Amino acid sequence: MTYKQIKWMILLIPTFTVGVWEYIRHQFLLPYISMELGNWLTPLIVYLVSMTLLNKMFRMLEHIQKELEVERNATTVLEAREQLAKELHDGIAQSLFLLSVKVDRLEEHVVDKDRHLHDVQQIRKTVHEVNRYVRQAIADLKYEPMEEKSILSHESMESKLKKMVVDTPVQFSVNWSIPDSMLSPKEKVELLACVREAVVNIEKHSGATHGWIVGEGDPHRFKVMIKDDGRGFVDNPFMFKDRFGLNIMKERAEEMNWKMEFRRDHLYTAVELMKEGEGK
Structure with missing residues (x-):
């Protein structure tokens, strides 16, 4: 009515x-x-x-x-x-x-x-x-x-991530199971910035057709992975001084005391950000 x-x-x-x-x-x-x-x-x-x-x-x-x-x-x-x-x-x-x-x-x-x-x-x-x-x-x-x-x-992290990739030419799947209550405001900001940087690199340089954003964790630790099926890399991408985006992402992770890994297997390229629990 x-x-x-x-x-x-x-x-x-x-x-x-x-x-x-x-x-x-x-x-x-x-x-x-x-x-x-x-x-x-x-x-x-x-x-x-x-x-x-x-x-x-x-x-x-x-x-x-x-x-x-x-x-x-x-x-x-x-x-x-x-x-x-x-x-x-x-x-x-x-x-x-x-x-x-x-x-x-x-x-x-x-x-x-x-x-x-x-x-x-x-x-x-x-x-x-x-x-x-x-x-x-x-x-x-x-x-x-x-x-x-x-x-x-505020929007949830999962909602923000899905909105971030909705207009990208690469088809992304988001599987996010980290509760927002587990993340501090600072961690949310830094995670969004790192994921955005990884998505931009995939879009511009990988030639990928599909990407994945996966977040999982418990009250003491979490792991976030951004993966794609693109062409990958040959040398260590952090060796090049002009790779500003990746180096900035690495610096963000170091400032937050997160572990960052950049690896390539036969089919996929993946960036992982990990927060280890106490005693790790």
């Missing part, structure tokens, strides 16, 4: 109730019910109808109003997030990209200056990392939805 229909029902039901009661009273009940008793019964019947049927309709009306208020608040917040995302994209992200291009050109014109090249390499790494952070923030601002009951509630 729509909002408008409920309002009309609230207005019309008492009127029809009194009309029907008065018609029945005067046509059929006058020999049995006195005028004074009938006058007392009329407001009693209206009261009973109001406490039963109308009370239910008022609750329905309040529920619809709450839903509309939540939707209105969510729309306002999303519009603000979209605007902020646009400003980030048009300003900071493009400026960082331009700075990265300029550093690339600077490196091309430097010959036999190891120290200078090292400094340039560090600048490139910093620019790349900040640029990735900004783009991650843009993606979160644009696409992180609000819960229906409260615009301040």
Whole structure:
């Protein structure tokens, strides 16, 4: 029942109730019910109808109003997030990209200056990392939805991961069994960043058709694996200084005291992040 229909029902039901009661009273009940008793019964019947049927309709009306208020608040917040995302994209992200291009050109014109090249390499790494952070923030601002009951509630990790890979050309399967209560806010942020980096590498470099994100653990430890069926790698990918994404992911894992493994078997390439329990 729509909002408008409920309002009309609230207005019309008492009127029809009194009309029907008065018609029945005067046509059929006058020999049995006195005028004074009938006058007392009329407001009693209206009261009973109001406490039963109308009370239910008022609750329905309040529920619809709450839903509309939540939707209105969510729309306002999303519009603000979209605007902020646009400003980030048009300003900071493009400026960082331009700075990265300029550093690339600077490196091309430097010959036999190891120290200078090292400094340039560090600048490139910093620019790349900040640029990735900004783009991650843009993606979160644009696409992180609000819960229906409260615009301040948070999505589960599994939901965020599924949303992360929904538009990728590689088909990903997500099998996540780590309860959100097991992870601290810091761990959630770092895990999402690492998984996003692994997904981007799979999308850009692996030539894979299918990928898997698997998370499992107990209250003391967990293991997260990102696997694909792509072409894999030949040498140690961490040996190359220009592999900024993988090295940043490795640094994130080290800062969190996680163990990170990057391995290849005959068919699959896998990155594993492991948090060992106490005493391990």
